[in-house]
Amino acid sequence: MRIKAAILFEQGKPRPYATSRPLVVEEVELEGPGPGEMLIEVAAAGLCHSDLSTIENQRPRPLPIVIGHEGAGIVREVGSGITDVKPDDHVVTVFAPSCGNCRYCVRGRPNICPTGNAFRQAGQLPTGARRLKRLDGTPINHNSGLSLYAQYAVVARRSAVKIGRDIPLDDAAIFGCAVMTGAGAVLNTAGLEAGEGIAVVGLGGVGMNALFAAVAAGAERIVAIDTNPQKLELAKQWGATDVFLAGNEDCAAQVRDATDGGLDTVIETAGTIPAMQLAIAITARGGSTISAGLPNVNASVSYLHASMVQEERSIRGSYMGSCVPERDLPRLLGLYRRGKLPVDKLKTSHITFDQINEGFDLLSDGSVLRQMLRPNA
Numbered sequence: 183m184r185i186k187a188a189i190l191f192e193q194g195k196p197r198p199y200a201t202s203r204p205l206v207v208e209e210v211e212l213e214g215p216g217p218g219e220m221l222i223e224v225a226a227a228g229l230c231h232s233d234l235s236t237i238e239n240q241r242p243r244p245l246p247i248v249i250g251h252e253g254a255g256i257v258r259e260v261g262s263g264i265t266d267v268k269p270d271d272h273v274v275t276v277f278a279p280s281c282g283n284c285r286y287c288v289r290g291r292p293n294i295c296p297t298g299n300a301f302r303q304a305g306q307l308p309t310g311a312r313r314l315k316r317l318d319g320t321p322i323n324h325n326s327g328l329s330l331y332a333q334y335a336v337v338a339r340r341s342a343v344k345i346g347r348d349i350p351l352d353d354a355a356i357f358g359c360a361v362m363t364g365a366g367a368v369l370n371t372a373g374l375e376a377g378e379g380i381a382v383v384g385l386g387g388v389g390m391n392a393l394f395a396a397v398a399a400g401a402e403r404i405v406a407i408d409t410n411p412q413k414l415e416l417a418k419q420w421g422a423t424d425v426f427l428a429g430n431e432d433c434a435a436q437v438r439d440a441t442d443g444g445l446d447t448v449i450e451t452a453g454t455i456p457a458m459q460l461a462i463a464i465t466a467r468g469g470s471t472i473s474a475g476l477p478n479v480n481a482s483v484s485y486l487h488a489s490m491v492q493e494e495r496s497i498r499g500s501y502m503g504s505c506v507p508e509r510d511l512p513r514l515l516g517l518y519r520r521g522k523l524p525v526d527k528l529k530t531s532h533i534t535f536d537q538i539n540e541g542f543d544l545l546s547d548g549s550v551l552r553q554m555l556r557p558n559a
């Protein structure tokens with residue numbers, strides 16, 4: 183079928199994107215679903231910083247590619263072998279492809295499945311297929327086994343989780359990345375318990391979900407930190423007990439002073455090296471620094487090794503919030519139903535294809551939370 187999609191032909195084009203226009207909206211050909219795949223009408227897809235990082239060339243990707251990895255939609259057709267999902271079902275997509283059989287998958291860690299990741303690196307669906315082509319026949323790569331900046335997407339069965347029809351699809355879309363990543367980092371990776379303290383460094387779509395989860399989990403002290411004062415104001419309204427402006431040298435000392443030596447759990451959700459250094463610096467003795475931010479693939483951070491050992495600190499990564507999507511999306515949506523993950527507050531705007539390049543300028547400025555593309559609007 184012919185559909186409209188936003189194609190990235192070249193990474194690293196200069197800003198402003200309103201002028202350089204890295205995303206080109208074109209009619210493309212989408213093949214129907216093969217065995218183990220399904221066709222989804224994309225209802226909404228979020229503009230996440232990871233898509234911006236792809237545009238910026240922080241991570242090389244096979245080109246041309248249709249990006250977009252956070253979304254929700256309606257199943258329109260299922261391929262052979264799929265019996266538990268049917269047309270008209272609503273789904274949230276899953277951006278970390280997984281095989282279901284490897285030692286990571288069977289241990290409940292499909293988010294780090296190397297088999298799924300190899301297909302992703304190759305720009306394929308986890309079935310090995312590419313279902314998108316330009317009208318001249320040139321194959322187009324998939325992003326994260328998905329490619330959601332498109333009116334429709336063909337995805338593998340494991341790349342989507344069925345959800346209730348009561349959830350508005352453009353709220354559901356945010357669960358596909360920002361919620362699983364931010365709330366999952368707090369509830370799964372950190373295992374935060376009621377009464378504990380936590381800091382969140384970087385208050386974008388991912389960080390604000392970490393904040394919501396910390397409030398929902400009953401944290402006593404919730405320290406929120408960003409370089410943008412407007413994000414601090416929102417964080418205060420949404421349950422942060424203390425806010426600090428990052429970007430000056432005193433920030434780490436101020437946080438340590440205010441928290442008797444730092445927090446036991448610090449979540450980094452900015453994706454920059456200064457933010458990660460700040461996160462390490464405000465982690466208390468014996469505490470954990472958990473990073474969900476994704477800087478350039480070659481960036482590294484240094485830390486004092488002896489202090490790590492003698493003070494029993496830990497530094498660990500959190501990918502897709504350590505989520506098992508089939509297990510965790512239902513409970514995260516349960517929190518949403520109880521008003522504990524108010525993702526509707528994160529929606530800065532709804533946009534159409536003609537505003538997508540401008541949308542990435544706004545995300546890059548740090549002035550927005552989640553902009554939701556409605557490809558069929």
Ligand SMILES: NC(=O)c1ccc[n+]([C@@H]2O[C@H](COP(=O)([O-])OP(=O)(O)OC[C@H]3O[C@@H](n4cnc5c(N)ncnc54)[C@H](O)[C@@H]3O)[C@@H](O)[C@H]2O)c1
Nearest residue numbers: 231232384385386387388408409428452453457474476502
């Ligand atoms: N680990 C995962 O599974 C996963 C999934 C999604 C996104 N990500 C990554 O998470 C990061 C956040 O994504 P997002 O969509 O929320 O981005 P965003 O652009 O909406 O938010 C980033 C926030 O960090 C703030 N910031 C920048 N530098 C800072 C600093 N030095 N100190 C404190 N705050 C600072 C910005 O002002 C902004 O509010 C990105 O790096 C993204 O690639 C990771």
Ligand SMILES: [Zn+2]
Nearest residue numbers: 230232252359
């Ligand atoms: Zn994302």
Ligand SMILES: [Zn+2]
Nearest residue numbers: 281284287295
């Ligand atoms: Zn696997």
